[in-house]
Amino acid sequence: MxxxxxxxxxxxxxxxxxxxxxxxxxxxxxxxxxxxxxxxxxxxxxxxxxxxxxxxxxxxxxxxxxxxxxxxxxxxxxxxxxxxxxxxxxxxxxxxxxxxxxxxxxxxxxxxxxxxxxxxxxxxxxxxxxxxxxxxxxxxxxxxxxxxxxxxxxxxxxxxxxxxxxxxxxxxxxCGIQTGAGAVINSLKVTPGSSFVSFGAGAVGLSAVLAARVAGATTIIAVDVVPSRLELALELGATHVINSKDEDPVARIKEITNGGTKFALESTGRPQVLRQGIDSLGLLGAIGVVGAPKLGTDSTFDVNDVLLGGKTIRGIVEGDSNPKQFIPLLVELYQQGRFxxxxxxxxxxxxxxxxxxxxxxxxxxxxxxxxxxx
Structure with missing residues (x-):
């Protein structure tokens, strides 16, 4: 100095x-x-x-x-x-x-x-x-x-x-890992036995897959267009994967979950993917939004679908975490082999x-x- x-x-x-x-x-x-x-x-x-x-x-x-x-x-x-x-x-x-x-x-x-x-x-x-x-x-x-x-x-x-x-x-x-895991655990509060879909299987989306498994979700679906990411999602705990280049993710999710998923997370920042996520929700379903597009980007949804379905669209920053508590928790889960x-x-x-x-x-x-x- x-x-x-x-x-x-x-x-x-x-x-x-x-x-x-x-x-x-x-x-x-x-x-x-x-x-x-x-x-x-x-x-x-x-x-x-x-x-x-x-x-x-x-x-x-x-x-x-x-x-x-x-x-x-x-x-x-x-x-x-x-x-x-x-x-x-x-x-x-x-x-x-x-x-x-x-x-x-x-x-x-x-x-x-x-x-x-x-x-x-x-x-x-x-x-x-x-x-x-x-x-x-x-x-x-x-x-x-x-x-x-x-x-x-x-x-x-x-x-x-x-x-x-x-x-x-x-x-x-x-930041990134905390965002995906926190969205599942802190914001959406994914419940044991529930269904969860990650739209995007990048670092944030796959962190969410890991957290959904920790939270006890029994149907965990990853949606992406990169086969290697979908293979890794299965290794990390996804029960199903969907390549949205090959099939309609909304129809496939509704088939897997018998009507629509309880929880979803959108991490791609693409408005059209967010729309797919909203459409894939079942009654009283909730989707978290963490993907960040350019400022001013608009998206759309069917108002009556959201209204009559009791759906929730939730913006999430940093996994809504208290870092002093949540980061040590993630470290402990990692050291236990669970994350x-x-x-x-x-x-x-x-x-x-x-x-x-x-x-x-x-x-x-x-x-x-x-x-x-x-």
Whole structure:
């Protein structure tokens, strides 16, 4: 650390819309107040990283993205109470902890969710990162910006995990895996003996399949167009799979479930798939929506079908989870062998970050994890 209380780091910088990530020398300031400085071991790559890189969401550039970080606490600010240097942590989304939604246990719907996760600075309007020329880099992405060797988070979004858990694997629990599993367990509250359909068998959709099995659903259906994903869904606990290129998923779901599914999740971000999900619900069925298309995207449904069927369409952010409780729960389930999300991931070195992004976008890899530090 220099005399000016900055750490020298390496960071993957997004300088222009849709441009490749460029690994650069940079600096990050020391933690203050309730901040935690984390040496990042590995970071998951999520669909949101790519849509921000491509400016579907207007995060200012140049920026350091990355929001599924896992690492070891290097330093803490003076107001940090429960986290210590050396703790193993998973970094999750930012939230204020004091608005009505946060106080009611729904931090994913925080009044300040957008600025804390997408405005490109801290809540004070300042960045913590500088490039090699001393120019500011937009950061605080999901209150972390973990495509870097070090990241700053707040104590409330740094979640301690057991030291005997495989830390480099755990970063995706901070967003993508938490979203799929939480949608099933926290939001939809899938019940034992029920039916559940995952529209999309990517990392989020297959995390939902894993969670539906944990929740005790006895009919678990995965819908996708990639045969290898459907094969993996069967391995992870799906009882049925449907390739929607080959057959009508709505008709097939109604046949399997004798009239319609009780629960469904849409993770593709495609309006036409959401419509299929709504149409596949049985009486009093509920569908969660986690797939994120471009801002302003419209979808449609048959109003009378929803009205007379008593159907529920539920938007879900971050699996509606309390991360301090839910992430350790997922770690425990993994360690018990009941939530094998490691079957979804592939590791990449830091200098392969653009390959990881390309493989994710092409569907070659379900959940890339980028090894940042050794």
């Amino acid at each position: 220099s005399s000016q209380a900055f750490y020298d780091i390496r960071a993957a910088v997004t300088r222009e819309q849709s441009a490749p990530f460029v690994i650069e020398d940079a600096r990050i300031r020391a933690p203050k107040n309730d901040e935690v400085l984390v040496k990042i071991l590995a970071t998951g790559m999520c669909h949101t990283d790519m849509i921000v890189r491509d400016q579907y969401y207007p995060v200012p550039l140049p920026a350091v993205l990355g929001h599924e970080g896992a690492g070891i606490v290097e330093a803490v600010g003076p107001n940090v109470k429960d986290i210590q240097v050396g703790d193993h942590v998973v970094l999750t989304y930012g939230y204020c902890s004091h608005c009505h939604q946060c106080s009611d246990g729904h931090a994913a719907y925080c009044d300040e969710f957008y600025p804390r996760n997408f405005q490109g600075t801290g809540m004070d309007g300042e960045t913590a990162l500088q490039d090699a020329k001393g120019e500011p880099l937009h950061d605080h992405f999901f209150a972390q910006s973990s495509f870097a060797t070090y990241a700053l988070s707040l104590e409330n979004n740094a979640v301690k995990v057991p030291a005997d858990a495989p830390l480099e694997l755990l970063g995706p629990l901070g 094998p999300f490691d079957k979804l991931v592939k590791f990449y070195d830091f200098d392969q970050i653009n390959e990881a992004a390309a493989d994710s976008e092409r569907g070659v890899t379900l959940k890339p994890i980028v090894r940042i530090s050794q």
